[in-house]
Amino acid sequence: MISIGLDIGSVAAKGVLIQGGRQYQMMVPTGWSPRTAGEQLIDDLLQSSGHRPHDVHSIVVTGYGRVAVMEASRTVTEIKCHARGVAELYPQIRTIIDIGGQDSKVIQIDSQGRVVDFAMNDKCAAGTGRFLQVMANALGLDVSELAAYEDPEQAATINSMCTVFAESEIIGLLAQGVDKGSIIAGLHLSVGKRVAAMAKRLGIAGEVAFTGGVAMNQGVKRSLEQELGCKVLVPEVCQFTGALGAALIGLDAAA
Amino acid sequence: MEKMSSVEDFAKIREVNILLIKEAKETGQKVVGIYCTYCPQELVLAAGAIPVSLCGTKEDPIAKAEEHLPRNLCPLIKSSYGFAVSDTCPFFHFSDLIIGETTCDGKKKMFELMQEIKPVFVMQLPHLNQTQASMDMWIDEMRRLKGFLEEKLATEITDEAIWQAIDVVNRETAAAKAICDLNQVEPPPLNGLDLLTVTWSRGFNSNKEEVIAMLDGLQKEYSSTDKESTPRKPRVLLTGCPVGLGTEKVIRLVDEVGGNVVAMENCSGYKTLELQTDTEYDDPLVALAHKYISIPCSCMSPNPYRMELLERMMNDFKVDAVIDLTWQACHTYNVEAYEVSKLVKSKGIPHLHLESDYSNSDLESIKVRIEALLEMVEQ
Structure with a gap:
């Protein structure tokens, strides 16, 4: 077969x-x-x-x-595929956060891996891989390099959720001489906060599995753990x- | 023998009635445009005028409306105003008077702007519907509307005429409810789009007796046809903001991914259909006030009847999933969505809250959510 x-x-x-x-x-x-x-x-x-x-x-x-x-x-x-995939990798997990290129979602599953509830972000790019990609471009980096450059101890505050406004905001921060690493940590925190709020609205139980391309970014994983106050597990094959x-x-x- | 009728007959109502209303106007009859289920159309009928529904359910005039209104406003208000200001809705065009209500902030302020185009009477709707002071005020608003209609239409509205109109509207409501109730069985005789076509289109008919006969005829038609046994499709209940033809994308998408909207709790749907004006009151205006204040719109605070109605509908219509649709910037329905989700989930029924507007830009993202909802039903 x-x-x-x-x-x-x-x-x-x-x-x-x-x-x-x-x-x-x-x-x-x-x-x-x-x-x-x-x-x-x-x-x-x-x-x-x-x-x-x-x-x-x-x-x-x-x-x-x-x-x-x-x-x-x-x-x-x-939604169903991520639920099935995570149920195979982590049978104990009940909450999944998936952040892909153009959307982010939170999925609740039961002990059989069945979807109980889910939430997805709105039609804008905030809290998605696209958001990070636009910001990486503005910082002259590849999106895969963001986590390596971040300085979580000195995270800058990024107020704009909107991708377009956030881009202007970080250009402003760079002009003020704010360190790149601080800006990147601020961006990771911004994505983490946004997605964590969606997860909390749905309700989380125990540890959380984090999938999708953005799960490769350690900075976003860290900020999710910080915002959710629980352990976040990233499968080795998170993109798959x-x-x-x-x-x-x-x-x-x-x- | 009663005449049978079809969904196609209802689909034609709008077109046919534009001409009928034009002809009626030429013979001197007056037309009163109404926007909302809170408007006591019985008073319009008792004044000998034709009440027509004007709710904005199309995207076309929104750009025009945004020349005056903020972009971040509910599309229903923008569409309603856009039709008015661009003079592209024949029913608004033929209306001599407009009646509005202070349901939500956006609407009441929009009606102020609409005054520039037509005479608009705005009823002050109380939002606490369980106090005596609210009831007294609402009865007073009924009297004020009656006075306004009498003055503007140069007629007298007698109690007898109001009682007659109450009887007609009660019968129309009962006939519409009977149609919606047909869908309690499996398979449902009407698919989601048929259901919407019937319930939404009936508001455009200028002749109440005719629309009652059509509803009765349709019921007869569906009761007498043998039900084909078809594979059971997930039965979806739609609740939330008003939906009409032109904004039926959620109903279409449910159908596209293999489900069926069997019941709608929204305004043109079931929301008002249980409400009959009690004819035991001495004063018909008091009787009307009691009925209309009971409508479970999210502008009421608190709004327990909507939750009771939803719970009953989930049972009666054997619902497999609930979709709660909020039009962008409709704060009251959007906040109530939390209560709705708690209720639906407590029954173990899959639930989906959607926030959207009249555009088609989010069709794909809404479709995947609805597909996932139906996957939850089938698993």
Whole structure:
């Protein structure tokens, strides 16, 4: 039984192929065509696992580009896929925070990994990967470098939640001579506060799992722990949690 | 034998009635535009005028409205005002008078601006509906409206005429409720869009007896047809801000992802349908005041009847999920969303609160939320 899960996000497209106890992972930039990204992921997964298209039993696709992938056996929402993925990685977890390229969400799950409730951010970019990316550009850094440069002891206060205004605000702070590291810590705190408020509104129980591309940023993880007052667990494969969940949902359906 | 009617007949009401109202105006009949379920349309009927619904449910005139109104205002108020100021709504165009109420801050201030365009009478609606002082004031507002209509329409409104109008509106309300109640069974005879088409369109009919006959005919039609057995779709209850044709995106999306809006608690839906004017009172204005003050709009504080109604509807309509829709900047519904979520979750029913506007810019993000809600039902 071979099951493929694809998570076509706004920035990156992630794929997981499960065969028995083995797992293969692939990631490509989504670019302008979610369909092409999905096709490429399937090809890459098949190539690395040494299988042919007709060997695959199920392809479950999630993410904003989920309807574009023609090969899909079915589509499932990111919410359900992250829930399934986290239930596999951390069976004890009841609260998931996922921060991706264009949205952030909080998901509550029960002991069976079923979604009990969820909340998503509004249509603006505040509290998402996009917010951090715009800020990194303004600071002349790549988004992946932010955590390495931060100075959490001297966090600057960033008042604007709005991406556009926050960008002007940090340009102002730079002009005042405020240290880059302090600004970055302030940005991480701003994302943490925003997403933590959404989580608290939903209610959190015990530890929290943190998934999505932004979970690779240690600064955001730290500020979430600070704001939530609990431990935040980041899976090693945080970016692949949704794709893993999708592949598992394909396996579950066949079982 | 009673005539059967179809949802298509209701879909045509708006178009047909533009012409009927134009003709009625030419014979000297007066038209009174009303915005809200709090308006006692019985007084308009008793004055021999035609009451027409004017609620703004389309995005088109919002840009025009934003020339005068702030952008961060509820789209319903902006749409209503935009239609008025751009003269693009035939029903507003034909209205001789407009009646508004002080339901929310945005509306009451918008009505001040609307005075520039047409004569607007604003009823002061009390927001504490359980005190004697509120009731006295509301009865007084009924009298003030009656005086205004008599003066502007140069007519006398007799008690007898009001009682007659009360009877007609009571019958229309009961007929509309009977249609909505059809959907208590599985499969529901009306899908979400049909339900909206019927309940929303009926407000545009200039002839109450005709609309009652249409509602009765529709009920007959659906009671007599055999129900096809179809796979059960998740049954969704929609509550929150008013929805009309033009702002039905949530209903469409529920349908698109495989669910069915079987009941709507909103204004044009079930919110007012249990309320009958009690004909045992001596004074018809007192009778009307009692009915209208009971409407469970979020502008009332506190507003326990809405929660009671929701709880009952969740049971009666065998609801699998609840969607609570708040239009951007509608503070009262937005705050009440917290109480609604507690109630729905306490029943173990999946719940989704959406905040949106009339634009289509958030269709994808709303769709994924609704899909996830229905996944919660199916798991």
